[in-house]
Amino acid sequence: MKDTRHEQRDTTMNDVKISASGVQVYYGDNHAIKDVDVEIKDKTVTAFIGPSGCGKSTFLRCLNRMNDTIDVARIEGDIRIDGEDIYDPNVDPVQLRAKVGMVFQKPNPFPKSIYDNVAYGPKIHGLARNKAELDEIVEKSLRRAAIWNEVKDRLQAAGTGLSGGQQQRLCIARAVATNPEVLLMDEPCSALDPIATSQVEELIDELRTNYSVVIVTHSMQQAARVSQKTAFFHLGNLVEYGDTDQIFTNPRDKRTESYITGRIG
Amino acid sequence: MVDIPDSRGTSTSSILTADKRTKKRNAAEKRFRFYGLAAICIGLSALVMLLASILYQGIPAFTQTKVTLEVPLSADVLDPEGNRDPEDIAKVITFGYAGLIEEAVENAIEEYGIEIEGLDDPAAIVSKQASAQVRNWVLKNPEAVGGTQQFSFYTTSRIDQYYKGKVTMASAELDSQISIEQIQLAEALEEAGALERGFNWDFIFAPDASDQRPEAAGLGVAIIGSAYMMLIVLCLALPIGVAASIYLEEFAPTNRLTDIIEVNISNLAAVPSIVFGILGLAIFINFAGLPQSAPIVGGLVLTLMTLPTIIISTRAALKSVPPSIRDAALGVGASKMQSVFHHVLPLAGPGILTGTIIGLAQALGETAPLLLIGMVAFVTEYPDAPPDGFFDPATALPVQVFNWTQRADPAFAERASGAIIVLLVFLAIMNITAILLRRRFERRW
Numbered sequence: 001m002k003d004t005r006h007e008q009r010d011t012t013m014n015d016v017k018i019s020a021s022g023v024q025v026y027y028g029d030n031h032a033i034k035d036v037d038v039e040i041k042d043k044t045v046t047a048f049i050g051p052s053g054c055g056k057s058t059f060l061r062c063l064n065r066m067n068d069t070i071d072v073a074r075i076e077g078d079i080r081i082d083g084e085d086i087y088d089p090n091v092d093p094v095q096l097r098a099k100v101g102m103v104f105q106k107p108n109p110f111p112k113s114i115y116d117n118v119a120y121g122p123k124i125h126g127l128a129r130n131k132a133e134l135d136e137i138v139e140k141s142l143r144r145a146a147i148w149n150e151v152k153d154r155l156q157a158a159g160t161g162l163s164g165g166q167q168q169r170l171c172i173a174r175a176v177a178t179n180p181e182v183l184l185m186d187e188p189c190s191a192l193d194p195i196a197t198s199q200v201e202e203l204i205d206e207l208r209t210n211y212s213v214v215i216v217t218h219s220m221q222q223a224a225r226v227s228q229k230t231a232f233f234h235l236g237n238l239v240e241y242g243d244t245d246q247i248f249t250n251p252r253d254k255r256t257e258s259y260i261t262g263r264i265g
Numbered sequence: 266m267v268d269i270p271d272s273r274g275t276s277t278s279s280i281l282t283a284d285k286r287t288k289k290r291n292a293a294e295k296r297f298r299f300y301g302l303a304a305i306c307i308g309l310s311a312l313v314m315l316l317a318s319i320l321y322q323g324i325p326a327f328t329q330t331k332v333t334l335e336v337p338l339s340a341d342v343l344d345p346e347g348n349r350d351p352e353d354i355a356k357v358i359t360f361g362y363a364g365l366i367e368e369a370v371e372n373a374i375e376e377y378g379i380e381i382e383g384l385d386d387p388a389a390i391v392s393k394q395a396s397a398q399v400r401n402w403v404l405k406n407p408e409a410v411g412g413t414q415q416f417s418f419y420t421t422s423r424i425d426q427y428y429k430g431k432v433t434m435a436s437a438e439l440d441s442q443i444s445i446e447q448i449q450l451a452e453a454l455e456e457a458g459a460l461e462r463g464f465n466w467d468f469i470f471a472p473d474a475s476d477q478r479p480e481a482a483g484l485g486v487a488i489i490g491s492a493y494m495m496l497i498v499l500c501l502a503l504p505i506g507v508a509a510s511i512y513l514e515e516f517a518p519t520n521r522l523t524d525i526i527e528v529n530i531s532n533l534a535a536v537p538s539i540v541f542g543i544l545g546l547a548i549f550i551n552f553a554g555l556p557q558s559a560p561i562v563g564g565l566v567l568t569l570m571t572l573p574t575i576i577i578s579t580r581a582a583l584k585s586v587p588p589s590i591r592d593a594a595l596g597v598g599a600s601k602m603q604s605v606f607h608h609v610l611p612l613a614g615p616g617i618l619t620g621t622i623i624g625l626a627q628a629l630g631e632t633a634p635l636l637l638i639g640m641v642a643f644v645t646e647y648p649d650a651p652p653d654g655f656f657d658p659a660t661a662l663p664v665q666v667f668n669w670t671q672r673a674d675p676a677f678a679e680r681a682s683g684a685i686i687v688l689l690v691f692l693a694i695m696n697i698t699a700i701l702l703r704r705r706f707e708r709r710w
Binding site for chain 1: 518519587589590591592593594595596597598599600603607608612
């Protein structure tokens with residue numbers, strides 16, 4: 001199952017970037033996440049897999065407090081990034097989100113030019129002192145997202161005019177432009193065709209050198225291809241978390257085995 | 266195997282011939298299309314009839330019959346003291362000029378050699394406005410006293426209506442305000458080239474006039490009053506409405522209180538407009554002591570009325586911005602306010618503008634609340650420039666229509682229709698602007 005395109009890198013030595021313990025999430029009366037403990041390592045791609053409605057996206061959105069925008073959501077437990085509690089009352093979610101970037105399921109570029117899409121984050125965070133610096137950040141981000149060569153001649157064209165895969169890579173460029181430390185991806189390839197998917201997957205593997213990447217995916221093949229660590233969620237529980245190879249070849253839990261072999265989900 | 270009975274009745278059905286059920290279904294569809302078409306035809310014919318009747322009655326209001334006369338500005342009448350002092354000339358009241366007009370008409374009859382038997386009071390064909398017109402001119406040009414000056418006067422409304430086909434010789438015989446001989450005089454003057462019908466700008470720009478001289482009545486004050494009120498509504502209702510909608514849609518927590526507010530805003534939109542008039546009368550005039558008939562009060566009342574419309578349409582526009590845009594902005598670390606003002610509001614802009622213009626158009630045509638705050642007054646003086654003008658008496662276009670339909674002279678009926686045409690033109694311009702703005706700025710994502 002393992003795609004050999006990507007060179008296997010040892011991740012056991014990497015530091016812990018995000019540690020979550022005893023996380024509970026309630027949507028009104030619905031207990032969506034039940035007592036999840038997980039440690040996500042730096043410079044590693046961690047995949048969250050599981051059947052629909054198992055809470056993997058919900059948990060992902062806890063990591064940059066995007067659930068704050070939902071009135072009925074209530075979060076308990078402890079989530080730390082570099083040892084700092086992100087739900088501490090002193091934490092401004094705006095600062096947190098600059099540090100923890102996010103890419104969404106559906107490509108959602110702003111209806112503005114490609115340049116403005118990428119430049120928006122650095123502008124509001126004051127990362128560039130002048131136009132030249134901003135230009136540099138935009139170019140660097142677009143290069144990192146592997147889309148520079150396709151759009152360098154039309155930076156002023158509308159971002160919404162790109163193809164689906166290009167739009168998603170533009171969104172990744174936008175996310176990395178604020179210089180985050182963690183990149184959260186919520187099913188980034190579910191709206192893309194196979195070619196665009198493989199482009200984005202390659203990109204994810206490259207991003208690992210700079211960021212800790214957490215990716216939610218429906219596709220087990222994708223998890224196997226891009227991730228080093230995999231977490232399997234089922235009905236709001238974190239069933240199993242371990243090295244991707246181990247999860248896919250030698251799952252410890254029966255439910256994980258059933259899901260991977262296609263009997264549930 | 267269970268034997269399933271064939272619903273089509275025959276076991277060998279061909280798709281080349283429609284079966285019973287299909288025929289029935291097709292017939293139902295045909296009938297429904299016919300009903301729809303009939304409904305549209307009824308609606309369209311109602312619109313066409315309405316427009317045709319208003320245009321037929323109102324278009325003549327834009328033209329007016331005028332007579333050109335040489336008026337002797339005799340010094341004996343206008344400047345008895347003989348020293349050409351403007352103050353002394355001003356002492357001669359308008360009534361004193363009536364004799365000059367009579368003289369002017371008699372001179373014209375003599376000059377053109379018109380002979381009509383039994384002609385009584387020939388000056389009655391000239392509007393009563395004429396004396397005031399000459400006096401105003403003389404006060405501005407006192408040095409002209411003693412000479413003669415050519416003026417173009419309105420004819421009375423009866424003569425004007427004769428040329429528009431609404432007064433006939435038969436009706437004139439029964440009419441105390443016009444005689445057959447006077448009509449003959451008008452025709453003779455027309456032949457001599459001293460009387461003609463032309464476009465009447467004064468209908469649009471002049472102020473209202475009294476019952477005795479409908480030929481002089483115009484829409485000027487009403488248009489200015491309406492414009493002032495729209496300005497006030499725009500300046501108050503747009504920022505308040507948009508701020509309220511943004512708060513309710515983007516920031517307010519969903520709880521019982523915001524639910525109650527939401528329901529009440531919808532209810533407010535359904536409140537009869539006359540209730541807003543009573544509110545305005547009680548609060549702005551009786552309590553706050555603002556002047557009656559003033560555009561400021563009208564504008565405030567119409568603001569209250571327009572607010573729900575603007576809030577509802579703004580909220581709809583904000584709601585139609587996809588949540589993925591908000592997520593995207595929050596995801597790169599924008600604050601709630603930045604995401605609203607940088608991304609959501611610009612995308613909702615065209616919808617907000619359209620809603621505002623439609624709200625303004627509604628306010629422009631509103632009559633009932635303005636009647637209660639005294640804007641139905643008879644105003645012959647233009648209000649000043651804003652902001653002082655907001656406190657001067659004025660009327661509004663729809664109120665002017667209402668006012669004119671209540672006057673006795675049939676010439677006012679024609680003017681009421683003419684005023685409706687002006688009002689409709691303004692409404693059409695506003696609606697077209699709304700459509701163009703929406704087309705121009707509409708974005709897809």
